[in-house]
Amino acid sequence: MYDVLVIGGGPSGLMASVSAAQHGAKVLLIDKGDKLGRKLAISGGGRCNVTNRMERKTLIEHIPGNGKFMHSPFSVFDNEDIISFFESLGIALKEEDHGRMFPITDKAKTVVEALLNKVRTLGVEIRTNTTVKDISFENGSVKEVLLNNNKSIPTKKIIIATGGKSVPHTGSTGDAYPWAKKAGHTITELYPTEVPITSNEPFIKEKLLQGLSLRAIKLSVINPKGKTIISHEGDLLFTHFGISGPAALRCSQFVVKALKKFKTNQVEMSIDLFPHQHKEELFQDILHIVKENPKKSFRNGIKAYLPDRILDYMFTRLSFEPSIAANQVPHEQIRNLISCFKDFTFTVNGTLSIEKAFVTGGGVSVKEVEPKSMHSRKQNGLYFCGEVLDIHGYTGGYNITCAFSTGYSAGKAAAESLNNH
Numbered sequence: 001m002y003d004v005l006v007i008g009g010g011p012s013g014l015m016a017s018v019s020a021a022q023h024g025a026k027v028l029l030i031d032k033g034d035k036l037g038r039k040l041a042i043s044g045g046g047r048c049n050v051t052n053r054m055e056r057k058t059l060i061e062h063i064p065g066n067g068k069f070m071h072s073p074f075s076v077f078d079n080e081d082i083i084s085f086f087e088s089l090g091i092a093l094k095e096e097d098h099g100r101m102f103p104i105t106d107k108a109k110t111v112v113e114a115l116l117n118k119v120r121t122l123g124v125e126i127r128t129n130t131t132v133k134d135i136s137f138e139n140g141s142v143k144e145v146l147l148n149n150n151k152s153i154p155t156k157k158i159i160i161a162t163g164g165k166s167v168p169h170t171g172s173t174g175d176a177y178p179w180a181k182k183a184g185h186t187i188t189e190l191y192p193t194e195v196p197i198t199s200n201e202p203f204i205k206e207k208l209l210q211g212l213s214l215r216a217i218k219l220s221v222i223n224p225k226g227k228t229i230i231s232h233e234g235d236l237l238f239t240h241f242g243i244s245g246p247a248a249l250r251c252s253q254f255v256v257k258a259l260k261k262f263k264t265n266q267v268e269m270s271i272d273l274f275p276h277q278h279k280e281e282l283f284q285d286i287l288h289i290v291k292e293n294p295k296k297s298f299r300n301g302i303k304a305y306l307p308d309r310i311l312d313y314m315f316t317r318l319s320f321e322p323s324i325a326a327n328q329v330p331h332e333q334i335r336n337l338i339s340c341f342k343d344f345t346f347t348v349n350g351t352l353s354i355e356k357a358f359v360t361g362g363g364v365s366v367k368e369v370e371p372k373s374m375h376s377r378k379q380n381g382l383y384f385c386g387e388v389l390d391i392h393g394y395t396g397g398y399n400i401t402c403a404f405s406t407g408y409s410a411g412k413a414a415a416e417s418l419n420n421h
């Protein structure tokens with residue numbers, strides 16, 4: 001009989017297998033795909049964003065979905081442990097912007113292969129192309145897993161590492177939620193997070209700004225009373241259906257939640273194109289340009305401020321005559337334009353689907369899982385790790401860090417508990 005059966009060979013399941021085997025367990029790793037680590041291989045734009053080097057507090061702040069729960073698994077295995085782990089496998093990592101860590105090869109393959117080699121070296125048995133259909137329990141403890149071909153495999157411990165529901169072609173199809181429910185667990189509502197946002201605004205529908213990217217802007221989600229719910233700085237991309245890019249992805253879950261909370265079918269968002277300059281500063285700068293070139297067209301005078309397409313769109317929005325000479329523009333109109341620079345508002349009505357999201361929000365409630373061991377509070381011998389849990393972070397290595405950390409913690413605890421019986 002296997003000591004530990006790990007279902008799912010993503011980052012959480014691979015690390016759970018490594019850790020269980022390192023702690024002396026006889027491990028079987030099952031995955032329904034023909035390859036392991038398929039989502040890991042496409043993370044970070046195919047370069048594999050292994051982890052993030054931020055300090056603990058910042059790390060947790062970047063995990064809006066139950067980040068505080070991560071204090072315990074991080075006390076067992078954290079981002080620095082992940083870095084040391086890969087370095088011990090001969091995979092040198094480099095730090096990029098915002099603490100993001102990548103292999104120096106810039107190839108996800110390097111990371112996935114190193115993990116797989118480690119799993120094999122530790123004697124973990126791997127079965128790919130093997131789908132788990134169900135798991136069964138007896139007297140409050142796990143008993144066996146049932147495969148799609150109706151064969152069953154008895155085991156002492158089960159670690160569920162099946163991921164969420166996003167990007168299903170990588171194998172993450174939400175199979176484990178019914179098993180967890182059957183085990184007595186609560187599944188909190190699932191929703192797309194880190195997902196592009198949709199808008200019915202005419203300028204979006206007419207594709208006026210499609211393909212335009214804005215650098216280092218501040219994007220905010222506004223509640224129906226006009227208060228800012230959340231702001232994120234970063235890059236933004238206008239698409240044919242709405243907005244995408246890092247700032248939009250980070251704001252997306254707050255759009256989903258606001259639509260639900262306020263029972264509305266649209267919420268307002270705002271872009272501050274100059275987050276580090278005050279309105280008055282911009283006004284004085286533009287006045288200076290006007291004074292230097294009074295006869296020149298105002299539009300040409302300020303063209304360095306923004307990409308042509310968005311500047312032209314703002315001119316149209318404000319019914320601003322583009323050819324007007326700089327010294328003919330009333331100050332109030334300049335101030336209106338600056339308000340548009342600092343508070344470019346538009347409505348959004350939702351996001352792309354959970355399948356198209358980078359990450360699944362919601363999942364197995366963390367209230368019913370022991371935070372240090374990832375052990376179920378409902379069934380003996382049952383453990384959860386990775387995105388199947390109600391834990392989610394921003395993109396930037398935070399989700400993968402949670403997957404490795406919870407995976408390592410689960411594997412260690414499952415193996416160690418064998419010795420206690």
Ligand SMILES: Cc1cc2nc3c(=O)[nH]c(=O)nc-3n(C[C@H](O)[C@H](O)[C@H](O)COP(=O)(O)OP(=O)(O)OC[C@H]3O[C@@H](n4cnc5c(N)ncnc54)[C@H](O)[C@@H]3O)c2cc1C
Nearest residue numbers: 008010011012032044132163171386387396397398399400
């Ligand atoms: C395009 C993309 C880019 C991303 N980039 C980043 C990033 O830059 N930073 C970041 O932090 N996160 C990123 N993420 C998210 C991150 O990749 C995931 O959070 C992470 O892979 C989750 O790991 P996991 O082990 O929980 O699950 P997964 O990686 O989803 O693995 C689950 C595994 O379980 C297997 N499985 C499922 N059901 C069964 C079953 N019934 N029987 C057998 N096997 C089963 C699947 O085949 C799969 O191999 C990205 C995601 C995507 C889609």
